[in-house]
Amino acid sequence: xxxxxxxxxxxxxxxxxxxxxxxxxxxxxxxxxxxxxxxxxxxxxxxxxxxxxxxxxxxxxxxxxxxxxxxxxxxxxxxxxxxxxxxxxxxxxxxxxxxxxxxxxxxxxxxxxxxxxxxxxxxxxxxxxxxxxxxxxxxxxxxxxxxxxxxxxxxxxxxx
Numbered sequence: 001x002x003x004x005x006x007x008x009x010x011x012x013x014x015x016x017x018x019x020x021x022x023x024x025x026x027x028x029x030x031x032x033x034x035x036x037x038x039x040x041x042x043x044x045x046x047x048x049x050x051x052x053x054x055x056x057x058x059x060x061x062x063x064x065x066x067x068x069x070x071x072x073x074x075x076x077x078x079x080x081x082x083x084x085x086x087x088x089x090x091x092x093x094x095x096x097x098x099x100x101x102x103x104x105x106x107x108x109x110x111x112x113x114x115x116x117x118x119x120x121x122x123x124x125x126x127x128x129x130x131x132x133x134x135x136x137x138x139x140x141x142x143x144x145x146x147x148x149x150x151x152x153x154x155x156x157x158x159x160x
Contacts, residue, residue, distance in 0.1 A: 001160050004043055005031040007052040007083075008061045013117050013144065014054050014085050020149045021050075025156065034063045040071050048079040048159055050152070053099060054116065055086030060099040068101055079159045080108045081152060086116045087143060110155040115145035 003025065009015040015033070022029045030046070032038050043049060051068065053060040068075065082104065084095050092113040096105060105111070 001048060001156070002028045002046045003030070003048040003050065003156060004046040005029065005050045005052065006034055006038060006043070006064075006067065007031065007050075008034045008054065008064045009052075010054055010056065010061070014052050014083070014114075017083075017085070017114055017144075017146075017149065018050075018052060020146065021152055024149060024153055034061075034067055038067065040074055043071070043074065043078075046078065048081070048156065049075060050081045050083060051075075051100065051104070052083035052085070052114075055084055055088070055095050055099075058088075058091075058095075058098075060084065060095070065099060068099075068104060072101055072103060076103055076107060080104055081155055082108045082111045083114055083148075083152070084112075085114045109159060110151070112148045112151055113145070114148045115143040117144055 005018045005021065007014050007018050009018075015031075018031050022031055032042070051064065053064040082096060082100055084092060084099065086092070086095065088095075096111050100108075
């Protein structure tokens with residue numbers, strides 16, 4: 001089964017998660033950064049599509065939303081796994097609904113919330129102060145859920 005991981009990652013966590021998945025999955029796995037552009041023909045030959053994005057300030061990036069909207073007919077023919085990353089886990093259901101079209105939400109074999117991280121070294125002073133005010137703490141916030149890589153592998157096995 002050929003699988004493509006289409007992702008949008010601003011600070012690297014979603015990309016790193018995909019790399020871990022690729023290593024465990026092995027041959028037949030391709031990762032494509034949506035920011036580099038992905039022609040629809042490039043995903044035609046894949047059986048399974050994993051769509052992944054990070055959430056910032058309550059929403060996913062426009063590129064992943066636009067990609068889904070523009071390629072919905074092609075994506076509806078594929079096995080789908082949806083992946084979102086962020087710090088506000090209690091709101092994750094709403095984030096899935098705001099990011100992905102209903103047709104993909106209904107079709108998805110799984111929806112994975114993979115946690116997230118805020119590394120202050122990757123942000124400017126203004127963003128660090130906002131996060132300190134919101135979270136009530138300074139420094140990094142690391143709530144990665146690396147075990148979700150294994151959950152994704154189980155979903156992929158079920159699709160074979």
